[in-house]
Amino acid sequence: MQSSNYLVQLSDKLSSVIKYTGLHMDVNVPGLVSIIVFYLAILGVGLWAAWRRRGQGGTADEVMLAGRDIGAFVGVLTMTATWVGGGYINGSAEVVFTDGLIWCQAPIGYGLSLSIGGFFFARRMRDAGYVTMLDPLQEVFGRRWGAMLYLPALAGEMLWSAAVLGALGSTLTVILGLSDEVSIIVSAAIAVVYTLFGGLYSVAYTDVVQLFCIFIGLWLAIPFAWTNEAVGSLAQKDTDWFGNIPLGDPTWGLWADLMILHIFGGLPWQVYFQRVLSSRTSKQAEMLSYVASFGCIFMAVPAIMIGAIAKGTDWENTDYGKNITSEDAKLVLPLVMQYLTPTAVSFIGLGAVSAAVMSSADSSVLSASSMFAKNVYKDVFRQNASEKEIIWVMRGAVIVVASAASLISITSNSIYDLFALCGDFVYVMLFPQLTLAVHYPDYVNSYGSIVAYFLGLTLRLLGGEEVLGIPIVIEFPWCIDGVQNFPFRTLSMLVTLVTLLLVSWLTKQVFTLGLLPKSCDFMGITHSKEDLVPIKATTECKDNLGLEMDNTNAAFE
Numbered sequence: 001m002q003s004s005n006y007l008v009q010l011s012d013k014l015s016s017v018i019k020y021t022g023l024h025m026d027v028n029v030p031g032l033v034s035i036i037v038f039y040l041a042i043l044g045v046g047l048w049a050a051w052r053r054r055g056q057g058g059t060a061d062e063v064m065l066a067g068r069d070i071g072a073f074v075g076v077l078t079m080t081a082t083w084v085g086g087g088y089i090n091g092s093a094e095v096v097f098t099d100g101l102i103w104c105q106a107p108i109g110y111g112l113s114l115s116i117g118g119f120f121f122a123r124r125m126r127d128a129g130y131v132t133m134l135d136p137l138q139e140v141f142g143r144r145w146g147a148m149l150y151l152p153a154l155a156g157e158m159l160w161s162a163a164v165l166g167a168l169g170s171t172l173t174v175i176l177g178l179s180d181e182v183s184i185i186v187s188a189a190i191a192v193v194y195t196l197f198g199g200l201y202s203v204a205y206t207d208v209v210q211l212f213c214i215f216i217g218l219w220l221a222i223p224f225a226w227t228n229e230a231v232g233s234l235a236q237k238d239t240d241w242f243g244n245i246p247l248g249d250p251t252w253g254l255w256a257d258l259m260i261l262h263i264f265g266g267l268p269w270q271v272y273f274q275r276v277l278s279s280r281t282s283k284q285a286e287m288l289s290y291v292a293s294f295g296c297i298f299m300a301v302p303a304i305m306i307g308a309i310a311k312g313t314d315w316e317n318t319d320y321g322k323n324i325t326s327e328d329a330k331l332v333l334p335l336v337m338q339y340l341t342p343t344a345v346s347f348i349g350l351g352a353v354s355a356a357v358m359s360s361a362d363s364s365v366l367s368a369s370s371m372f373a374k375n376v377y378k379d380v381f382r383q384n385a386s387e388k389e390i391i392w393v394m395r396g397a398v399i400v401v402a403s404a405a406s407l408i409s410i411t412s413n414s415i416y417d418l419f420a421l422c423g424d425f426v427y428v429m430l431f432p433q434l435t436l437a438v439h440y441p442d443y444v445n446s447y448g449s450i451v452a453y454f455l456g457l458t459l460r461l462l463g464g465e466e467v468l469g470i471p472i473v474i475e476f477p478w479c480i481d482g483v484q485n486f487p488f489r490t491l492s493m494l495v496t497l498v499t500l501l502l503v504s505w506l507t508k509q510v511f512t513l514g515l516l517p518k519s520c521d522f523m524g525i526t527h528s529k530e531d532l533v534p535i536k537a538t539t540e541c542k543d544n545l546g547l548e549m550d551n552t553n554a555a556f557e
Helices: 002-021 029-052 060-068 072-080 086-098 106-128 135-141 143-148 150-176 180-226 251-265 270-278 282-298 301-311 326-339 343-359 361-381 387-410 415-421 424-439 446-462 488-512 539-545
Strands: none
Touching: 029 150, 029 180, 029 343, 060 180, 060 270, 060 361, 060 387, 072 180, 072 270, 072 282, 086 106, 086 150, 086 301, 086 326, 086 343, 106 135, 106 251, 106 270, 106 282, 106 424, 135 143, 135 361, 135 424, 143 150, 143 361, 143 446, 150 180, 150 270, 150 326, 150 343, 150 361, 150 387, 150 424, 180 270, 180 301, 180 326, 180 343, 180 361, 180 387, 251 424, 251 488, 270 282, 270 361, 301 326, 326 343, 361 387, 424 446, 424 488, 446 488
């Protein structure tokens, strides 16, 4: 009771301050108080986790993987939070409202990806003692080229963070009347602060608070929103919240393409493998993946229900006063909480969800920064870098990645588009490479990886991408009104996979059969891993290949 009275008094004081300063925004003062309270709670947990690990040793493993000491309870929740964050819940509500449940593929797709990751990757990766997802790629394809595979991983992590921050900007726009720009920048700054201090340990503990906030905030709002007088019948005959694709319609090709993308494109993510590699044992890493798979799907249920409720609402009869346009569709979840629930429920729900959304931005930022510090900076440029130096490089990368993600988020109009796109390029370019490097390393090599990388990327880009403004160059079958219904993303992934195997086999045969001398093997595929002697590009090799080679690139790593 005392805390409730204190919050009321704080709300009244903030109202006075806003009036005194002459701000012209339509500020929801209770919502502002709620945001402050929950943000401070998340920040406090993050800093407490960092303080709790003081004296544990300032090593890169400690910061990136929490000393590989994440227990079962925290492990399950932080593994679930791999996907359940701002873009996930806001994006799911948005797509149910705009296109129907049938197009809300991320919960099922990403849920299944966790189970598949647990079965095929978790034990192998944890037993190998890797630090990042790129380690097996560098082990098989060499340090320098393996580091190049960081680029699609970086793009995916930044788009994911941008989707999260975009969801947060939308929420705070509804609550506070602030611009997206201010909301996104402030929220990113808070997430960066505790990530800089605590690394994965802070991220994991804020993930626990994050999931509880999402669970409580969404489920608390649903009964009040559903029974609001402005909400009509949600029977399918009255409100088409499920969506429909006619049998035989070419759109099923697009649907299948996106579903497969979510399932297998959800695998090659450092944000997932960071949790796997931080587990105490390989068995625990596998089991956490299975449990988190169910948690991922379950946590999407309230967001889906809110999208359906929004679909069945007569928004002109609410205080919002107008129908939700396609441009405002990303605001669906916070709008339901703001205008269809009582003030007290809105206070808790909006505050909890917005704080949880803010917290979910940290994981991808830390993941991208960890890969840069370990696989690019240390493994390529500074093999003798100290642990302290690596940590400071990672912290600098945290700031850069968060800034870039904020910029992308500010310039994008759709949360779900960012959410779906982030898995697109890692699916096409990274999934085949990681799968073969982990399970069939003797069948692939650097030459196959390089050719597959560029061929798969080129084919994917030629198919066009509306979100990025890339026009369609190749019209695949069933291309209707500028929409590629043919599963060309999966085709691009398969081309990457087959090319990687085929070119790897051909180049191996070329050197094994002596069609080219081993001195031309500037990627070192004919040498053992122990043989790290630089290979010089001889005149004979240059003549056989018909090109000039830079000796600095002729070293097997």
